[in-house]
Amino acid sequence: MQIRLRTVAPRAGEAVALPWAQGTPAPEAMAAAIAAAHFTGEAGTSLALFSPDAVILAGTGAAAAPLDFERAGGAAIAALGDASALVLDARGLQPAEAAAFAAGAMLRGAPPLAIRSVPAGKPAPRVELLTGDRPGTIPHWRAAEASARGTLFARDLVSEPANYLTPAIFATRLRSLEEHGITVKVIGPKRLRRRGFGALSAVGREAASGPRLVTLRWKGRLDARPIAFIGKGLCFDTGGISIKPAAGMEEMRADMAGAAACAGAMLALALRRSPAPAVAILAIAENSTGGDSYRPGDVLTTLSGRTVEVLDTDAEGRLVLADALHHARHHRPQAMIDLATLTGSIVTALGHHQAGLFSNDPPLAAALVAAGAAVGEPLWPMPIGVRHREDLNSDIADIKQCAPSGSGASGGRLMPDACHAAAFLREFVGGVAWAHLDIAGVEARAEADALGPKGASGFGVRLLDRLVAMRFEEER
Amino acid sequence: MADIAFTKPALPRHGALVLLLPEEGSGGTLHEAAIAATDGRLPKALEAAGFKGKKGQTATLWAPGGGLSKIVAIGLGKPGDITAENLESLGGTAWPLIAAERESVIAGEALTPEFAARIGSGLKLRSYRFDKYRTKEKEEDKPKAERIAIATADPAKAKAAFAPLAAIAEGIFLARDLVSEPPNVLFPAEMADRCKVLEKLGVVVEIMGPKEMKKLGFGALLGVAQGSVQEARMVVMKWMGAPKPAGRGKKEAKKPLCFVGKGVTFDTGGISIKPAGGMEEMKFDMAGAGTVIGLMAALAGRKAKADVIGLVGLVENMPSGNAQRPGDVVTSYSGQTIEVINTDAEGRLVLADVLWYAQEKYDPAFMVDLATLTGAIIVALGHEHAGMFANDEALAEKLEAAGKATGELVWRMPLGDAYDKQIKSDIADMKNVGGRPGGSITAAQFIQRFVNGKPWAHLDIAGTAWAYKDVPLIPKGASAYGVRLLDRLVADHYED
The missing domain is CATH 3.40.220.10 (Leucine Aminopeptidase, subunit E, domain 1)
Structure with a gap:
């Protein structure tokens, strides 16, 4: 989906989206309709009028934060119905607001990936951003569009079924980022094994398409150590020998959403030519069940040299991240942020409305919370307690991968697995400032909202892009 | 000892x-x-x-x-x-x-x-x-x-410093006794009777039975209780320790502080019955109430200079021919109607009526409720922190500080409209569960609908009420989590 900038006023018959701030006087021609429909202009709501002209009023709320303009743009395109074109009339907005308005339309309007023999539904509408200040708008739009494009890239990857997106194909898809100036390096199954990626190799070895470690580098301009994104990229997760129940297992094609978000964020940085150097380390594998699967009870030697006792082969995400986090340290990052659809526990804890944030660095955590709030991808801080780490003490290895089920309180049914996973990951970050985003529960939308259609959300792309813009782009 | x-x-x-x-x-x-x-x-x-x-x-x-x-x-x-x-x-x-x-x-x-x-x-x-x-x-x-x-070096000074700590410990022992008692011994009426020991310390104890509560309209609490042959009780405990303003025409007395506890003396889950494994632990589903009673003993025992009111709702949740069913709609004391989807989400129903009563009757400076409310909070946080939900930043910060000072840790959890939507009902003002995702949060959203906008914090102590192994200050068993935390809250901010 492309959005073009234009300065020519709408012609008769063109559908126009008009932002309207809550509490401001209604445009005279529409006042009666607005009153009749009880439309308030709340951010993320819209009202479609077809007479005298085709106008979609898009509420920008009262406070009108940048996010409100995005939601207004999203609500506008959601109300477009069967019309095939829309003019976003941003002539009354500041350039940054106009860009946000258009970005929202792109995030909500881009059709989700579908694989059909006969195209169903309609193609993406032709959308134009009408502005009175084209030169002033261009830089803002370039940044906003980059972030949206990165999000759409991530969404498409997440939507792809596991027979389409195997680890090998995922790596190939990521190669396409080279055209944007990103360096792509892939380590295949054999070299992973030889180089001691014991955890990633074990998780991925049974699948027909073996594991990959993909490194994406964006050089930036600043003479600074990079920020590192680390992503869990499980193209499919059967659970392995600790196999998952059948119901809902199809959702496990999205178990690579963390890696997809990291890749999308890299694309966003490249598209907007961010000055900040960044690196993404993506641990890609398929967790299959078969004669060569790793087993509960196995002890793995990770890349760091630390040994890990496996208790549950379905807690594989933390294993591949352990190797990826350790590997990321070779890049001497200023900070490491990992994203992973890691635990069901975080869904029980926080539901589908925000992701869990664990960190060893309060300033980094605060910056992430602020970035998430700014882009509508909220994070909630969660603890790593002393007990969480103690629960992972192993009799046979340096650490257990998760706390055993079947003992402890309530027969072991209730475990703070998200906290345990975070305590486990922390062991592999050394002294680096680190944050872990458990994005299970937010990687997809159950229903469309103002910022996206139903399906893969691309959660994390805009958040990471914003974090870099807020915190890592200043000359030191 | x-x-x-x-x-x-x-x-x-x-x-x-x-x-x-x-x-x-x-x-x-x-x-x-x-x-x-x-x-x-x-x-x-x-x-x-x-x-x-x-x-x-x-x-x-x-x-x-x-x-x-x-x-x-x-x-x-x-x-x-x-x-x-x-x-x-x-x-x-x-x-x-x-x-x-x-x-x-x-x-x-x-x-x-x-x-x-x-x-x-x-x-x-x-x-x-x-x-x-x-x-x-x-x-x-x-x-x-x-x-x-x-x-x-100075034994007399040490003895004086120990006296209030010993009083707090006595409150903790009372709470631990209550939580440890088996459920055939400690049922609502018995638990209410045991609150009378507080009278010796100068606490005024009022006990309400089903008749009084029915007259008031405690439809939510009584709905939970109706399956059991054991009658429900509500106990109000008042410690008015704040120095009274001298002379007439002086400034008015400060608003009291209210602590509210969930006291389900045994929770089978009711018709939505729990699995058998581990059900014996449900004797401590009254730990919130136990803590409030222990806290009142601690405050009165050390003669805290604050006006504090403790309220506990005591019921037993049993399946029977007369038990509440999933699908029932009950009318709470607040007038709001509740569709009962799961009879095992009963604690919030009890708290709903007691909290509404507390805020209406006593116009408190704040309310803090304690409840072994959800398994979800254990999945979220484990056994080291209690989950804290609050509609008041200052109160939340004070509780966090008191938690760090006493080692009874709290971890702030979110509230928000998106979660509140999960408890919309098709037939009533709300339903009593919002599904697995964010299970502790939707429980807190439910409770928040019964605090009438007053400053409030909710502590989900399902993971902290029981120590599964010895720790320095708690032998394995009932922890009385919350007594030291809330005593500290009162001592640090509400006694001057």
Whole structure:
């Protein structure tokens, strides 16, 4: 989906989206309709009028934060119905607001990936951003569009079924980022094994398409150590020998959403030519069940040299991240942020409305919370307690991968697995400032909202892009 | 329970000597005396045992000489480790090491009167036992400690500092007793009766039965209770300890503080019955109420200068021919209607009526409720932190600080409209569950609908009410989590 900038006023018959701030006087021609429909202009709501002209009023709320303009743009395109074109009339907005308005339309309007023999539904509408200040708008739009494009890239990857997106194909898809100036390096199954990626190799070895470690580098301009994104990229997760129940297992094609978000964020940085150097380390594998699967009870030697006792082969995400986090340290990052659809526990804890944030660095955590709030991808801080780490003490290895089920309180049914996973990951970050985003529960939308259609959300792309813009782009 | 006394440092001639030793520097006069009494063998023996004085490290020397049965060394750690909180904890560490000795002396260079008092508090808290149902326990398995003397330069000052801590400990013991009692012994009426012990401390205790509550319109609470042959109770406990303004026309008395507890004396889940495994733990589904009762005892026992009202809703949740069903709609005291989707989400129904009553009747400065409310909070946080939900930033911050100071930790959890939507009902004002995702949060959203906008915090203590293993201040079993936390909250901010 492309959005073009234009300065020519709408012609008769063109559908126009008009932002309207809550509490401001209604445009005279529409006042009666607005009153009749009880439309308030709340951010993320819209009202479609077809007479005298085709106008979609898009509420920008009262406070009108940048996010409100995005939601207004999203609500506008959601109300477009069967019309095939829309003019976003941003002539009354500041350039940054106009860009946000258009970005929202792109995030909500881009059709989700579908694989059909006969195209169903309609193609993406032709959308134009009408502005009175084209030169002033261009830089803002370039940044906003980059972030949206990165999000759409991530969404498409997440939507792809596991027979389409195997680890090998995922790596190939990521190669396409080279055209944007990103360096792509892939380590295949054999070299992973030889180089001691014991955890990633074990998780991925049974699948027909073996594991990959993909490194994406964006050089930036600043003479600074990079920020590192680390992503869990499980193209499919059967659970392995600790196999998952059948119901809902199809959702496990999205178990690579963390890696997809990291890749999308890299694309966003490249598209907007961010000055900040960044690196993404993506641990890609398929967790299959078969004669060569790793087993509960196995002890793995990770890349760091630390040994890990496996208790549950379905807690594989933390294993591949352990190797990826350790590997990321070779890049001497200023900070490491990992994203992973890691635990069901975080869904029980926080539901589908925000992701869990664990960190060893309060300033980094605060910056992430602020970035998430700014882009509508909220994070909630969660603890790593002393007990969480103690629960992972192993009799046979340096650490257990998760706390055993079947003992402890309530027969072991209730475990703070998200906290345990975070305590486990922390062991592999050394002294680096680190944050872990458990994005299970937010990687997809159950229903469309103002910022996206139903399906893969691309959660994390805009958040990471914003974090870099807020915190890592200043000359030191 | 052993008598805890404070004395000037003097080497005992029998029994146990506990030495609190730092990683570096002097262990104090009794350390020197003990070295002399052991003919200089003590330092070598500690070295042989690998004892370096690290915080919480222990070493025991049997029959070391000087008539002593043993010397126990406990590490104080580095100078920065020597805090009141840590010393209280070390007092707890000391107890199992000296419980079998009739007499013990505890000494250390660091023991200011305040620190000595905290050691005493830790000893007392750890010494708790619930053994009334053991009829055949062997003598040698019982603790024999009769007197523990803590050596400090100013015993009178230490004794004065210990008095309020001992009162708090008594409140904790009351709460632990209530939580430990089996559910056939402790049913709502019995639990309400036991609140009357607070009258001796100057607490006014009011008990309401089903008739009064029905008249008021407690439809939510009584719906939970209706399946059991045991009648429901609500108990209101008032401690009006704030200094009354002198003379007429002075400023009005401050608003009281309200603490509200969930008291489900046993929770089968009702018609939405729980699985059998682990159901016996549901005897402690009244721990929120137990904590509130214990807190009232603590505050009254130490004569807290604050007006505090504790309210507990006591019910038993049983399946029966007369039990509430999934699908029932009940009308709460607030007038709001509730569709009961799951009869095992009963705690919030009890709290709904008691909280509405509390805010309406007492117009409190704030309300804090405690409840073993959701399994989801254990999946979220585990057993180290209680989940805290609040509609008031200042109150939340005070609770966080009190948690850090007492080791009864809280972790803030979110509230928000998106979660509130999960409890929309098609037939009533709300339903009592919002699904697995964010299960503790939707429970808190439900409760928030019954606080009428008043400053409020909700503590989900399902993971912290019971200690599954010994920790320094809690022997395995009922923890009475929340008594020290809330006592500290009151002491630090509401008594002046």
